[in-house]
Amino acid sequence: MTAPLHEARPAAPGRALPDTQQGMRRRNLARVMHTVSAEGPLSRAAVASRIGLTRAAVSTLVDELIRTGLLEELGPERPGRVGRPGSALAVSGRGPAGIGAEIGVDHLAVCAVDLRGEVRARAIRHGTNRGRSPEPVAGELTDLVRQVVAEAEQEGLWPAGLAVAVPGLVARDARTVVRAPNLDWHDTDLGALLPADLPLIVDNEANFGGLAELWLGEGTPRDFLHVSAEIGIGAAVVVDGQLLRGTRGFAGELGHVPVRPDGPECACGGRGCLEQYAGEEAVLRAAGLASAEDRVAVLADHAAEGDETVRRALREAGEALGIALTGAVNLLDPESVVLGGALAGVGPWLLPSLRAELARRTAGPACPVSVSRLGSEGPLLGAAHAVVRGVLDDPAAVAEGG
Amino acid sequence: MTAPLHEARPAAPGRALPDTQQGMRRRNLARVMHTVSAEGPLSRAAVASRIGLTRAAVSTLVDELIRTGLLEELGPERPGRVGRPGSALAVSGRGPAGIGAEIGVDHLAVCAVDLRGEVRARAIRHGTNRGRSPEPVAGELTDLVRQVVAEAEQEGLWPAGLAVAVPGLVARDARTVVRAPNLDWHDTDLGALLPADLPLIVDNEANFGGLAELWLGEGTPRDFLHVSAEIGIGAAVVVDGQLLRGTRGFAGELGHVPVRPDGPECACGGRGCLEQYAGEEAVLRAAGLASAEDRVAVLADHAAEGDETVRRALREAGEALGIALTGAVNLLDPESVVLGGALAGVGPWLLPSLRAELARRTAGPACPVSVSRLGSEGPLLGAAHAVVRGVLDDPAAVAEGG
DNA sequence: CTATTTCGTCATGGCCGTTTACAAATTAGT
DNA sequence: ACTAATTTGTAAACGGCCATGACGAAATAG
Numbered sequence: 081m082t083a084p085l086h087e088a089r090p091a092a093p094g095r096a097l098p099d100t101q102q103g104m105r106r107r108n109l110a111r112v113m114h115t116v117s118a119e120g121p122l123s124r125a126a127v128a129s130r131i132g133l134t135r136a137a138v139s140t141l142v143d144e145l146i147r148t149g150l151l152e153e154l155g156p157e158r159p160g161r162v163g164r165p166g167s168a169l170a171v172s173g174r175g176p177a178g179i180g181a182e183i184g185v186d187h188l189a190v191c192a193v194d195l196r197g198e199v200r201a202r203a204i205r206h207g208t209n210r211g212r213s214p215e216p217v218a219g220e221l222t223d224l225v226r227q228v229v230a231e232a233e234q235e236g237l238w239p240a241g242l243a244v245a246v247p248g249l250v251a252r253d254a255r256t257v258v259r260a261p262n263l264d265w266h267d268t269d270l271g272a273l274l275p276a277d278l279p280l281i282v283d284n285e286a287n288f289g290g291l292a293e294l295w296l297g298e299g300t301p302r303d304f305l306h307v308s309a310e311i312g313i314g315a316a317v318v319v320d321g322q323l324l325r326g327t328r329g330f331a332g333e334l335g336h337v338p339v340r341p342d343g344p345e346c347a348c349g350g351r352g353c354l355e356q357y358a359g360e361e362a363v364l365r366a367a368g369l370a371s372a373e374d375r376v377a378v379l380a381d382h383a384a385e386g387d388e389t390v391r392r393a394l395r396e397a398g399e400a401l402g403i404a405l406t407g408a409v410n411l412l413d414p415e416s417v418v419l420g421g422a423l424a425g426v427g428p429w430l431l432p433s434l435r436a437e438l439a440r441r442t443a444g445p446a447c448p449v450s451v452s453r454l455g456s457e458g459p460l461l462g463a464a465h466a467v468v469r470g471v472l473d474d475p476a477a478v479a480e481g482g
Numbered sequence: 483m484t485a486p487l488h489e490a491r492p493a494a495p496g497r498a499l500p501d502t503q504q505g506m507r508r509r510n511l512a513r514v515m516h517t518v519s520a521e522g523p524l525s526r527a528a529v530a531s532r533i534g535l536t537r538a539a540v541s542t543l544v545d546e547l548i549r550t551g552l553l554e555e556l557g558p559e560r561p562g563r564v565g566r567p568g569s570a571l572a573v574s575g576r577g578p579a580g581i582g583a584e585i586g587v588d589h590l591a592v593c594a595v596d597l598r599g600e601v602r603a604r605a606i607r608h609g610t611n612r613g614r615s616p617e618p619v620a621g622e623l624t625d626l627v628r629q630v631v632a633e634a635e636q637e638g639l640w641p642a643g644l645a646v647a648v649p650g651l652v653a654r655d656a657r658t659v660v661r662a663p664n665l666d667w668h669d670t671d672l673g674a675l676l677p678a679d680l681p682l683i684v685d686n687e688a689n690f691g692g693l694a695e696l697w698l699g700e701g702t703p704r705d706f707l708h709v710s711a712e713i714g715i716g717a718a719v720v721v722d723g724q725l726l727r728g729t730r731g732f733a734g735e736l737g738h739v740p741v742r743p744d745g746p747e748c749a750c751g752g753r754g755c756l757e758q759y760a761g762e763e764a765v766l767r768a769a770g771l772a773s774a775e776d777r778v779a780v781l782a783d784h785a786a787e788g789d790e791t792v793r794r795a796l797r798e799a800g801e802a803l804g805i806a807l808t809g810a811v812n813l814l815d816p817e818s819v820v821l822g823g824a825l826a827g828v829g830p831w832l833l834p835s836l837r838a839e840l841a842r843r844t845a846g847p848a849c850p851v852s853v854s855r856l857g858s859e860g861p862l863l864g865a866a867h868a869v870v871r872g873v874l875d876d877p878a879a880v881a882e883g884g
Numbered sequence: 885c886t887a888t889t890t891c892g893t894c895a896t897g898g899c900c901g902t903t904t905a906c907a908a909a910t911t912a913g914t
Numbered sequence: 915a916c917t918a919a920t921t922t923g924t925a926a927a928c929g930g931c932c933a934t935g936a937c938g939a940a941a942t943a944g
Contacts, residue, residue: 099509100535100932101899107501108901125922133502137901139923156909163921164909303729317813324721326815327705337809338843341742350808350843406752407739407809411719413728441740441752502901503930510932527891539932541892558940565890566940 123166176240180464192232193464201231218273241279243463252329290316292462301415308421357400366393394429402437420452427451525568578642582866594634595866603633620675643681645865654731692718694864703817710823759802768795796831804839822854829853
């Protein structure tokens with residue numbers, strides 16, 4: 081008995097559902113889907129050895145998944161090794177699709193992603209939503225969704241669900257926008273305003289951005305902080321491959337972490353919050369630029385041209401971010417920090433001071449900070465993929481044809 | 483198909499073990515143990531209805547657990563309702579025991595806790611360990627452990643494992659003390675210095691304190707921050723009933739969250755860390771008190787007597803804690819914050835300014851802050867209970883007689 | 885004293901992964 | 915070209931586990 085007791089967590093005490101044989105099968109179906117999805121075309125035998133079941137068991141699981149249209153048989157593998165070649169299995173490109181949507185301050189966007197992770201249809205509408213009431217915005221979004229769904233259906237896909245990214249706080253019911261300052265929305269039940277025939281997930285844009293980073297980003301860190309600054313500054317906290325949501329769903333409010341406790345007042349009631357130093361408005365003001373249309377691009381342009389005022393503004397924003405992130409890193413010990421959203425665009429001018437500040441305040445090696453390669457697409461892709469993950473996580477819940 | 487897709491996570495893709503029938507049985511054994519442990523004496527039928535299995539299935543599970551000595555049949559329940567009375571089941575008071583130990587700066591402590599959660603044996607040795615090398619300390623601890631184990635064995639218990647709380651950072655291997663400033667230990671493999679015949683868990687004192695709060699505290703929040711200040715200031719971050727450890731195991735370093743970015747230098751390399759304002763040394767200095775033996779008691783005494791200097795020192799420490807916790811609360815959105823360890827002793831003088839600071843900087847209702855009722859016992863109890871939870875989480879791994 | 889309710893158990897059955905065996909398809913060696 | 919070895923996928927028998935349904939036991943209600 082010198083077992084690694086500290087790892088002994090095979091049982092999940094919190095699990096609510098009874099552990100029955102059907103549940104076992106559902107979980108094994110999910111494991112087959114995840115394995116095939118993650119590691120490309122694979123034979124039944126390869127799947128079996130990876131998930132630890134026998135070939136026979138995997139065969140029956142695969143049969144069921146092919147019948148429901150979630151897996152496809154691609155035909156015999158190119159040999160190369162001795163023995164009978166396997167029959168390659170791949171996730172279906174004609175089954176369910178995840179519909180992702182984004183309500184931005186300046187645009188609406190919708191896309192459809194198939195189980196393979198490919199974007200199969202998309203639609204965008206530009207134009208500000210600032211101050212518009214939820215109903216017309218949701219109406220327009222619904223139109224875009226229908227358009228994208230129709231397009232996807234022409235390619236043999238059917239919508240498995242809709243996920244909407246919003247620039248604000250979302251309650252844990254994943255329907256209600258509690259506060260979206262830049263839209264001026266409060267306690268808005270998006271569930272009542274969007275198509276009722278699709279399962280709906282609403283979440284913070286930063287959260288979906290973080291999930292996109294988790295699922296599509298470089299490397300495979302499972303513990304990281306994804307910082308996303310559009311107008312407010314939000315963060316997604318990913319712990320062990322799971323999004324940390326908090327009791328009310330408000331986790332990740334990095335923008336209101338105190339940086340200088342006696343600094344300027346903030347709308348939140350506090351003083352010297354990060355947003356007062358690294359928020360878009362603050363940076364534009366410090367850079368001496370008016371609030372323009374494509375604000376971040378303007379910043380990046382001026383910085384690239386060598387405008388010293390702009391560069392200083394960005395440098396100081398980086399310092400403030402570094403201070404706030406020092407606190408976060410001390411608290412969470414993440415593997416890395418990733419900058420996404422608008423921040424990514426001005427990364428080159430932000431990173432040096434940010435990294436310096438973080439390193440200066442850290443005893444050992446500082447937590448690595450990088451820029452997301454997903455750019456501004458993150459939240460939209462994350463939303464669509466959230467639906468896809470839902471299917472992979474419980475393929476048995478999906479009936480052919482929706 | 484209007485399923486709550488955002489809740490669809492029945493499959494844990496990260497699960498490493500194949501999902502086989504034996505695993506199912508193991509999990510169900512664990513659920514029976516947890517249910518009986520949490521809800522007192524219960525009949526087989528009551529357990530069945532709670533965990534969603536049939537009475538027949540529960541019967542066989544219970545038989546097995548009684549055979550291995552983890553459950554006991556107490557005899558027929560007092561009736562009161564119609565129908566045949568059930569036979570009360572309880573967690574055994576003579577089976578495995580968790581051995582918890584604490585290496586404090588000024589003492590060593592060991593206790594044995596049975597599956598029922600009761601302390602059945604304990605031993606303490608006072609005297610400072612500051613600056614002593616690990617070997618003699620571990621030797622003394624081993625003696626105490628053997629003493630407590632012997633005592634427990636006389637009561638029909640056998641040790642299922644040993645968990646040791648240390649005042650420092652512990653690597654994720656749960657054996658190595660990476661840094662314990664107040665002991666002056668570095669990269670010490672406690673696994674090599676402690677009894678090898680017992681499964682070992684080593685963890686930070688703050689973490690075990692947080693687990694104690696989770697398992698034994700008032701109410702049942704599953705998302706909270708447990709702040710523990712002995713000499714350094716540590717925190718346990720509990721998310722969904724699980725301890726957040728971080729990539730390297732260093733999560734919860736609240737003491738080095740920047741409070742005033744231009745404040746006094748800290749040993750960590752940073753400036754204005756929380757520890758510079760609310761750490762024991764800083765508070766004693768601000769209070770005009772020399773570093774005495776039972777330092778916190780002295781503080782509390784002076785404060786109770788109305789010493790204004792001491793009170794101001796504590797008030798200011800509370801403010802600094804409030805600032806650091808504002809950041810943490812914004813990031814994590816916990817259900818509550820609990821002060822444990824030495825902090826609990828001076829809570830009355832700390833809390834007002836702490837709460838005020840937190841409320842002032844929070845938009846909505848502020849996160850509630852309370853004082854742990856476990857006092858200084860937290861880490862020791864948490865350690866012992868960690869072993870007990872290990873048994874509850876996988877009863878099948880436990881063989882009678884250890 | 886009988887009807888009713890609830891508890892624990894037993895026999896049966898169905899679901900599910902394993903084991904074992906085998907045919908099919910390829911490479912390696914002669 | 916032919917055989918041996920290897921690997922894949924499937925089929926049948928097996929065993930473990932929970933569900934179902936029936937039954938005796940032990941209490942209450944009338």
